[in-house]
Amino acid sequence: MEASASTPLRDEHEDEESFANRGILDLASVSWMMNGTVYVTCPTCGVVEVGVATVVVRCCAETMTNEYRFRCPECSLWTVKEAGPSVVTLFLRAGVQMESVRLPLELNERPDHSMNAISLDDLIDFHEALESLPTGSPDQE
Numbered sequence: 730m731e732a733s734a735s736t737p738l739r740d741e742h743e744d745e746e747s748f749a750n751r752g753i754l755d756l757a758s759v760s761w762m763m764n765g766t767v768y769v770t771c772p773t774c775g776v777v778e779v780g781v782a783t784v785v786v787r788c789c790a791e792t793m794t795n796e797y798r799f800r801c802p803e804c805s806l807w808t809v810k811e812a813g814p815s816v817v818t819l820f821l822r823a824g825v826q827m828e829s830v831r832l833p834l835e836l837n838e839r840p841d842h843s844m845n846a847i848s849l850d851d852l853i854d855f856h857e858a859l860e861s862l863p864t865g866s867p868d869q870e
Contacts (some may be wrong), residue, residue, distance in 0.1 A: 767823055771801040771808055778802075781824045786817055791832045797825070 765781040784799045795812040797820060812820070821827060 765824055767820065767825065769797075769799055769808070769810075771804065771806060773806055774801055774803045781820075782826075784820065784825045786812060786820050786825055786827045787830050788817070788827060789830050789832065 766778050767781060767784060768776055768778055769784070771777050779799050779802055783802075784797055786795060786797045788795050795814070795817045796809055797812045797816070798807060798809040800807050817827075
């Protein structure tokens with residue numbers, strides 16, 4: 730398999746240090762697409778090779794950001810890292826699973842300033858209402 734500029738693959742005779750020195754590992758490079766493995770960097774173990782089935786690319790439509798997560802095969806640490814468009818492209822070419830995520834709708838909620846804030850009297854009334862319920866107070870019979 731030949732490596733092109735858009736698909737940086739590690740030469741079978743190239744050691745990991747020279748591979749890393751080419752700056753490819755910073756892109757979470759894809760290696761040997763035929764056997765379904767990618768090189769990623771674990772914060773504890775450094776560069777590790779993982780199967781594409783263990784990596785997930787997450788894309789958020791609202792923020793237009795991407796990240797990928799994997800579990801290190803050596804130390805079992807879950808790692809989540811940001812991924813630029815080139816990294817996402819390489820991962821998808823290698824067969825990594827992609828999932829779309831959406832931000833929680835609560836982030837779009839804004840306070841309603843037309844209503845008054847809850848007062849201490851409101852809180853006391855609410856507490857009394859809860860106590861009047863059949864399950865509200867343990868001393869009620």
